[in-house]
Amino acid sequence: MSRSISTALLVTSAFMLTACGSNPQKTSSNSVQVSSLDSPEIGVVEYRPRTGTGGYRASRLGGDYAGYAATRQFVNKMVDQHGFSRSYMNGLFSKVDRQDGVLEILNRPSRKGPARKGSWTRYRDIFMTERRMREGAEFMTTYRKELNRAYQQYGVPPEYITAIIGVETSYGGNIGKIPVLDALATIAFDYPRRSKYFTKELEQFLLMTREEGFDPKSPVGSYAGAMGLGQFMPSSFRRYAVDFDGNGRRDLWNTVDAIGSVANYFSAHGWQKGGEVAVPASFTSTSYRSMKTGYRSKHSLGSLRKAGIRPNGNVNSDRVSLLKYSTYDGDELWLGMHNFYVITRYNHSSKYALAVHQLAQEVKRRHDRLRVAWEPQSVTKEAS
Numbered sequence: 285m286s287r288s289i290s291t292a293l294l295v296t297s298a299f300m301l302t303a304c305g306s307n308p309q310k311t312s313s314n315s316v317q318v319s320s321l322d323s324p325e326i327g328v329v330e331y332r333p334r335t336g337t338g339g340y341r342a343s344r345l346g347g348d349y350a351g352y353a354a355t356r357q358f359v360n361k362m363v364d365q366h367g368f369s370r371s372y373m374n375g376l377f378s379k380v381d382r383q384d385g386v387l388e389i390l391n392r393p394s395r396k397g398p399a400r401k402g403s404w405t406r407y408r409d410i411f412m413t414e415r416r417m418r419e420g421a422e423f424m425t426t427y428r429k430e431l432n433r434a435y436q437q438y439g440v441p442p443e444y445i446t447a448i449i450g451v452e453t454s455y456g457g458n459i460g461k462i463p464v465l466d467a468l469a470t471i472a473f474d475y476p477r478r479s480k481y482f483t484k485e486l487e488q489f490l491l492m493t494r495e496e497g498f499d500p501k502s503p504v505g506s507y508a509g510a511m512g513l514g515q516f517m518p519s520s521f522r523r524y525a526v527d528f529d530g531n532g533r534r535d536l537w538n539t540v541d542a543i544g545s546v547a548n549y550f551s552a553h554g555w556q557k558g559g560e561v562a563v564p565a566s567f568t569s570t571s572y573r574s575m576k577t578g579y580r581s582k583h584s585l586g587s588l589r590k591a592g593i594r595p596n597g598n599v600n601s602d603r604v605s606l607l608k609y610s611t612y613d614g615d616e617l618w619l620g621m622h623n624f625y626v627i628t629r630y631n632h633s634s635k636y637a638l639a640v641h642q643l644a645q646e647v648k649r650r651h652d653r654l655r656v657a658w659e660p661q662s663v664t665k666e667a668s
Contacts, residue, residue, distance in 0.1 A: 340375030347378040354473050358483060362490060376465075376500060383462060383470040386507045390475055404609035404616065404635060411451050411639045412646065420450045420647035421654050430528070430543050438547035439557030443651070445546050447644035448630065452515045456539060459513065460505040464489060468509040468518075485509060488518035495522070496533050503537075512536025514546045524549040553629040554622070561641045562607070562624045563597035565617040572617060577608040579620055579628045579637060588619075595619050607634050 349355040355377060362368040424431060424446050431442035446455075453459050468489055471482040489509065493500045505511040511521060516536055525534040528544025535541045569592040575583070583606050585599065593606070605620040618638060627637035 340373075340379065341371045342375035342378050343371060345374045345377055347380060348382040349377055349380055349469065349473055352473050354479070354483075355469075358472070358486070362487065366487075366491065368490070368494075377469070379501060380469045381463070381466050382474060383466050383507070386462070386467055386470050387474055389507055390471065390478070399610055401610055402612040404638075405611045407635045408639055408642070411643055416450055416454060416643065417646045417650060419455055420446050420643065421650035423450070423455045424647060424651040425654055427539065427543060430540050434528070434543050434547035437544075438551040438555070440547040440550045440555050441644070441648075443644040443648035444550070444561075444627075444640065445543055446647050447640045448546050449513050449542060450643055450647070451636070451640055453513050456513045456542075459515075459537065460507070460510070462504060462507055463501060464503045464505045464509045464511055464518075465500045467505065467507055471508065482509070485518050488522055492518050492522050496535070512545075513539060513542035514549075516545065516549075520549070524552060549630065550626055553626050555626045556622055559623045560598060560600050560621045561627070561644075562618050562620045562638060563595045563599060565593050565595050565606075565619050567594075567617055568592035572606065572608065572615075575606060577606045579605050579607070579625055579632075579634045581605045593617060607638065609635070609638065 344350075345356065345359065359370065359373040359377060362373055363370045420443075424442055428442070431445055434440060434445060435442055449455055465486075468482055468486040471478055472486045473479070473483075475482070490500060492498070493503070503511055506515060508517075510517055512535075514536055516525060521534070521536060525536055525541065525545045526548050527534045527541060529538060529540040534545070536545055565588075571591045572593060575581075575591065582603050585595070585602050585604065588594070588604075588606065595604075599619060599621065601621050605624065607618040607620050607624075609616040609618065620634075620637070624637055624641065627640050628634065630640075631637070
């Protein structure tokens with residue numbers, strides 16, 4: 285029972301998957317966008333995965349993967365190592381639908397060669413839209429208490445938590461529509477190049493659904509199995525997701541849990557409270573073109589000055605990364621500090637990290653302006 289993905293979903297998914305450390309791509313919408321400060325919930329109408337086992341029972345494996353030796357081996361592992369019932373596993377995987385559209389995305393030829401001029405401008409324009417900036421400020425206003433609590437507990441500023449959720453899923457409006465179980469199984473069993481990694485993620489997903497009481501066929505996400513408002517892969521879910529609303533379940537389709545989980549992820553990867561993220565840099569020569577750039581590069585401020593590169597802002601460290609971005613008007617240089625590197629632990633891309641940083645700064649600016657506009661002003665009248 286192969287299942288295709290619509291053309292629109294393929295186009296969107298091919299560009300926007302982010303799974304806590306994978307490529308900067310994502311999928312299409314599965315929730316209703318709300319965009320009014322008068323609404324009690326800004327962002328999404330919550331998606332709730334169904335609970336229970338769904339009555340999965342079968343004496344033998346059927347469906348799309350009945351004839352796959354790798355699927356039988358996986359079922360054996362889950363039974364032998366993790367105590368799953370064989371009849372349950374047979375019944376569950378007999379209902380897995382191979383996602384042909386996922387394979388189409390993965391088999392597309394990748395573009396090779398140097399980045400085209402203006403690549404950063406095009407990438408930035410995807411995320412720095414008027415709507416995403418406005419709704420980010422609204423999201424910060426609606427979830428102010430939860431974001432501040434996350435800041436107090438984990439040290440991650442509200443605007444960066446907001447920006448991650450904004451870049452990943454447009455504040456919950458774009459969480460994906462593909463059943464996570466189907467996506468993971470398709471790549472694990474039908475895409476040999478990434479089979480090892482996705483077989484492990486499939487294992488983690490089934491352990492996660494058992495721990496949290498989800499029906500494994502219910503959760504939906506990206507074409508690569510990334511889940512919830514923060515688009516965590518199953519291994520990241522099990523390691524970093526938190527029950528931030530205190531209801532006894534970790535649920536990344538729940539906005540409050542997603543806020544706490546993104547903050548916990550950053551904290552676990554070494555976010556420094558109060559630390560700078562990145563500053564633009566000016567340059568007086570083209571010597572930077574022969575220097576190592578990117579989030580993994582390390583340069584002293586002294587060596588950068590000798591090369592004619594100076595920060596246009598405060599830098600709280602002598603060791604920084606040199607970041608080069610191509611705009612239509614030429615190269616743009618930035619200096620990244622430790623917290624910039626932490627953002628790249630969420631997605632290994634210097635473009636992604638700078639997009640998150642810039643969205644965070646703009647969202648904070650707009651949120652602060654909203655607070656001035658919405659908070660009641662005290663007026664006193666002096667006695668004459």
